[in-house]
Structures are given as C-alpha cells and as structure tokens.
Amino acid sequence: MNQSAEELNKVEKKDLFTSGHRACGGCGQALAARLVQDASGENTIACVATGCLEVFSSPYPDPSWRIPFLHSLFENASAVASGVEAAYKALKKGPVNIIAQGGDGSTADIGFQSISGMFERGHNVLYVCYDNEAYMNTGVQRSSFTPLGARTSTTPMGNKTRKKNMPLIAANHGIPYVATATVDDFRDLQRKVKTALSIEGPKYIHILAPCPLGWGHHGELTVEICRLAKDTGLFPIYEIVDGKMTNVKKIPVKVPVQEYLKLQGRFSHLFKKGGSPEIIAEIQQIANQNIERYNL
Amino acid sequence: MLKQIEGSHAVAEVVAKCRPNVISAYPITPQTHIVEELANIVGQGKLDAEYVNVESEFSAASVVLGASAAGARAYSATTSQGLLLMSEVIYCIAGMRLPIVFTIANRAISAPLSIWNDQQDSMALRDSGWIQLHAEDNQEAADLHIQAFKIAEETNLPIMVCMDGFILTHAFEPVDTPDQKEVDNFLPPFRPTNIVDPRWPRGIGLFADPRFYMETRYILHRAMEKSEETIKKVSEDFKKAFGRDSGGFIKTYKLEAADVVIISMGSVVGTIKDLIDQLEEEGKKVGLLQICSYRPFPRKEIYNTLKDKMNIVVVEKSISLGRGGILASDVRWSFPRAEKKDRNISSFIAGLGGRNITKNDLRYMVEKVEKEPVELEFLGLNKELISEKDL
Numbered sequence: 001m002n003q004s005a006e007e008l009n010k011v012e013k014k015d016l017f018t019s020g021h022r023a024c025g026g027c028g029q030a031l032a033a034r035l036v037q038d039a040s041g042e043n044t045i046a047c048v049a050t051g052c053l054e055v056f057s058s059p060y061p062d063p064s065w066r067i068p069f070l071h072s073l074f075e076n077a078s079a080v081a082s083g084v085e086a087a088y089k090a091l092k093k094g095p096v097n098i099i100a101q102g103g104d105g106s107t108a109d110i111g112f113q114s115i116s117g118m119f120e121r122g123h124n125v126l127y128v129c130y131d132n133e134a135y136m137n138t139g140v141q142r143s144s145f146t147p148l149g150a151r152t153s154t155t156p157m158g159n160k161t162r163k164k165n166m167p168l169i170a171a172n173h174g175i176p177y178v179a180t181a182t183v184d185d186f187r188d189l190q191r192k193v194k195t196a197l198s199i200e201g202p203k204y205i206h207i208l209a210p211c212p213l214g215w216g217h218h219g220e221l222t223v224e225i226c227r228l229a230k231d232t233g234l235f236p237i238y239e240i241v242d243g244k245m246t247n248v249k250k251i252p253v254k255v256p257v258q259e260y261l262k263l264q265g266r267f268s269h270l271f272k273k274g275g276s277p278e279i280i281a282e283i284q285q286i287a288n289q290n291i292e293r294y295n296l
Numbered sequence: 297m298l299k300q301i302e303g304s305h306a307v308a309e310v311v312a313k314c315r316p317n318v319i320s321a322y323p324i325t326p327q328t329h330i331v332e333e334l335a336n337i338v339g340q341g342k343l344d345a346e347y348v349n350v351e352s353e354f355s356a357a358s359v360v361l362g363a364s365a366a367g368a369r370a371y372s373a374t375t376s377q378g379l380l381l382m383s384e385v386i387y388c389i390a391g392m393r394l395p396i397v398f399t400i401a402n403r404a405i406s407a408p409l410s411i412w413n414d415q416q417d418s419m420a421l422r423d424s425g426w427i428q429l430h431a432e433d434n435q436e437a438a439d440l441h442i443q444a445f446k447i448a449e450e451t452n453l454p455i456m457v458c459m460d461g462f463i464l465t466h467a468f469e470p471v472d473t474p475d476q477k478e479v480d481n482f483l484p485p486f487r488p489t490n491i492v493d494p495r496w497p498r499g500i501g502l503f504a505d506p507r508f509y510m511e512t513r514y515i516l517h518r519a520m521e522k523s524e525e526t527i528k529k530v531s532e533d534f535k536k537a538f539g540r541d542s543g544g545f546i547k548t549y550k551l552e553a554a555d556v557v558i559i560s561m562g563s564v565v566g567t568i569k570d571l572i573d574q575l576e577e578e579g580k581k582v583g584l585l586q587i588c589s590y591r592p593f594p595r596k597e598i599y600n601t602l603k604d605k606m607n608i609v610v611v612e613k614s615i616s617l618g619r620g621g622i623l624a625s626d627v628r629w630s631f632p633r634a635e636k637k638d639r640n641i642s643s644f645i646a647g648l649g650g651r652n653i654t655k656n657d658l659r660y661m662v663e664k665v666e667k668e669p670v671e672l673e674f675l676g677l678n679k680e681l682i683s684e685k686d687l
Contacts, residue, residue, distance in 0.1 A: 060504050093367075117350055
C-alpha cells in the first residue's frame, strides 16, 4: 500500500497495547511495543518470543494485547510467524500484518537460526527487535548485544566483547527493508514500522529499548539516554532499503561517550578510582568508527 | 486402488489426500522419502498447500505450530534426532491444543549414531500430550493418517503416526490408497475454533502462574484419556467407510486359548503372528495383544482382555536406561498389584538400532518365559562384543 508522507509521519495512538501491564517504570520495551502495535494497527498478528515483553504483557487472564497475540517459545518467534504467514497464504486470507517480535536473545542468540531462516525464505513478516542489551527477563545476564564494558550479572567485571551488529547481518540476507530506531522519537519509529509493513517480504527493525533496571538508570531518563546513544554515535539511526543505506540520521552536536555512560549504573565501574579509562577510550573509538562508517 | 508402492510414498499420497494447508519439514533419514514425495505432489500442483523448507526440525515444528494457530491443517514428518530437537515445540503444540499430525519414521537415538529402526525416539516424547498411534504395516500407516487428522481435529490433540523406519518406510508392499472423494467424505474440512485472527483478537500462548498452570495440565490429561473414545469411534467409522480394520486401541491375535501372550507394537507384530501360527502347528498356544494406541495407553483394554492370562511377555524396541522396558512398565501397571500375584509379566528389549528380530529370537523368548519369568533381557545380544570390563 502506498501511504502519503503525511500518513507516514502521523503519530498513531490506538492503545492496541494497553496500560495495566507489569513492566517497570520507564521501560523502553513497553514504550516501543506500544508504538509498534499502534503504528501497525488492528489488522495485525503479533508473534512474540518468550522474554520480558511476553512476561509483563501476557499473563492469563489479563493480556495487554488488543490484537491477536501468539506466543510459544523463546527461540522460534520467526518460525512461528513464518507458519502464520504460510497459513494465510494457503487459506487465501489476508492481507494481514504479521510482526514477529522479541528481545536480544530471541533475535541474535538462541533465535538467530530461526530469524535467519525466515529472512532467507522471504516470508512477508516484519521482525521487530527490542534491544535492551542483555537478558533482562532472567536478571540482566550478558547477551551478544551487550556492549563493551557493560556490567551484567554474568559479566560482573564488565563485558569484554563488542556488540553483534544485527541490522547489518539482517541486511546481508538481502531482505528489502532494515531500519534502526529508538524510543525517544515516536514519529521516526512509527514511520519505520509503517514503511516496513508497506513492503512485501521480510523486514527488520532494530529498536534500542533502554532498561532502567538492567542499565541502572532512573526511569525518567529512558528518553534522554536514547538521545545520547544517538548523539554519541553509539547507536546509529538509518534505513537500508533494497540493500542501500539511506536516511542516516546526522548527529547535530557530537557528544563524548562519557555523557552516555555515566548516567548508567552498568558502566559506573569504569569511572571509579582504579577504573578503566582504556575501556572508555575503546568505547569512544567504537563511536568514532560508527560516525565515520555511517557518516553520522 | 491397490498398488505396489513404497511405504513412504503411500503415506505421502494419503497425507496429500487429507489436504493439509501447510507442510513444513527438515530432511532426516529415514523420513526423507515422505517429505520428498509431498514436495513433488505440491510442486506438480496436485495439492494446493504451502510447503515450507526450513533450516531445522525446530523450525519445522514451529512453522506448523504457527500455521495451525492461524487456522491451517498442518503436517510434518520427522524421526530420531529431529524429533528430539523438536521436543520443546512438541510439548508446546500439545499444551496449546493444536491438532497437528506428524509422521514419525521411528529410528534409534545417538550416541552411537544409528540411522536404523527402533522406537526410542517417539518413546522419549511419550509424556508430551501427543496421541501416539503405531502402524503394523504400510496399509495401516497410510490409513492411520486419514484417521489421525480426524481424531486430532475432534479432540484438539496433536498426533504422531509412528511407523518403523526402513522396515516400513522403505518397504514396497501392496497398499490400497483411497481416492480423493473417499477421503473427502470421511474427513471434513478443518474448522478450527481457536485461532489468531484480527477479526476476533485473542491471545494464544499466554503464560499461566501457579494459580492456573496445574489445571491446564489436568485438562490436557483428561483430554488424552477421553480421546480413547474418539480413537475407537474413528477407527470403527473408518472400517465402515473403507472396509478395512485399521488402527483402533488394541488388536488381538489367537488370544482366547493362549497360554502365553506376547504384547508388542509396530512392524514386529507381523513376525510375531507368523511365529504364533508356526507354534500353533506344533501344538503350542501363544497369542498376541498388539498396542495400536500407545498414548493414550490402553490400560483398561489390556486388563480386561488379559485378566485371566498368567504368562505375559512384552517385547519392545526401546528402553528406559536404568529402569528397563518402558512398554513393560506400562503393562505391569495395568494390572492391580494385589490381584493374582502369580501372574508373570516378562520384559524383553529387542531390535535396538535396527537389529533384526527373527522368528528364532522370538521362539527363544517364548520358550524361556514358558519355563520362568524374565525381569529384563536383551534379545539377540551378541555377548562376544561385550567384555567384562565394559560392565
């Protein structure tokens, strides 16, 4: 479907993902999930992986979903969504928006094979990843999205590896649409969801979703932290349409990574006496590489 | 129409006539000929279905889960390691009450790797809430699929149709594959009641806290028990419609006068019947009780049928390591302990990893239990391959 620029840029509020769920105050994922479902509208089936989102929004008998919600396991949301899509094709039903959604683990770790299969087979499904950079549901353990230096309950001395670059991995499957987004920019996030759903084939949107509990920041700073993630260059915002990178969001005033790191308890050990200035320098280097690579 | 056909192709033909909407599978020996033939049938346009080639058995099971939850009649086939890889999804499908049908081309489990037949794979998933039906021959394997879709959709329970790998899947036998009209008359279109559809938004797969979880398992258990009636009725209806006795709960052979009763399931039943005929000529009275539905387990039938039989021997192609025969335990539990303490139920493990079960093996087994009960014995074990230090 072709949508006008006005329609694409309209902020949608339909309460399809309703209040009353059990997310923490300031939860980036809850905010992102609401924005995604409201952008996609009523004609949507949500295939959700096990994780924080599923647990805080779908306890029987009080789910927060006003659209069809399908959950089975942690690592198979993409394959389940593939099956839903196959059924709609076979039964000649639809069109319908099918959105597989999950966190770090279901996207990049335990569910990696399943998502790769869904991309490769070309199912008409949007996958939305809510990236909160660790296994938050089980108590803040490291994932392959955990950034360098971040303290988690399984990297108590700080994570020693860099974050897996899932959007580029998705793009390299040759899928028609990939985008990154953050929860501070409602309009941008929802425009990307609407754009993705207007394209036939597999789509991937990677949303940075700060977790106050796991990141150790005050709930009211979720939006601010997203802005800093962008303005430091640590989380580049862009779209990849048919393999071409486009709409790269320029950073108006570049901010040193310390400004982002120091708001979060998970990085506090880097700043303490006898801390790790070399790790901070390496994180700055990652930001600089991003700024150069993506021309931020 | 009766034709000489490979077991896998007979199953594929019949599955196609059940008009599944979505098929998803990952290749694994000895299931491959089934899914290859289905791919052919779909590819040639003879069946209007989505055939989803996936990257693992885990995804195959997940694809049919999603498809079924969206209202499709869904089918897959697997075996051995593939089934074990699926096991998390297998439990989930049953818990979500999705009426999916699988063919299990029964095969041994690693390690050591073995592509050959036994029944350890489906046995490993016996507690998952799936109905498990075991075919004796290829005619029954084919027929059971038609029945399985009907039973599954009437009970909202998933079904594994188990057929011995290679012994049945790769055997050419005459099989009567019914024509499309006959199958359509027997099996009505799938009318699901609980699906994801934006017209009726609902959640499928919500999580249950301790206030609710146990009731879901109780309801599932009761549904499994109650499915006995549906399995029997569908088998009777099948007989009326197709004129063949296929499936059901249990079957018996020369049981009435039998002094020794053999209990087993799957293709070895054919060999056992041959032996029973031979022994009859020699003046020995041996009978057979064949398990057709392993889950739900025919406890009452076994008890009612065998309550006067004092010498029973169970021969099976699987084992609970550290415990013994799995089917044998189920059979022993079918008789009240207090009653007839002198009833002997012997247990033999046979045919693991494709070891042939010969009539001579079975004759030895019968002669042994005629003399004394056997707590547990491996049939046809080559003692030369086992040294003292292995034990």
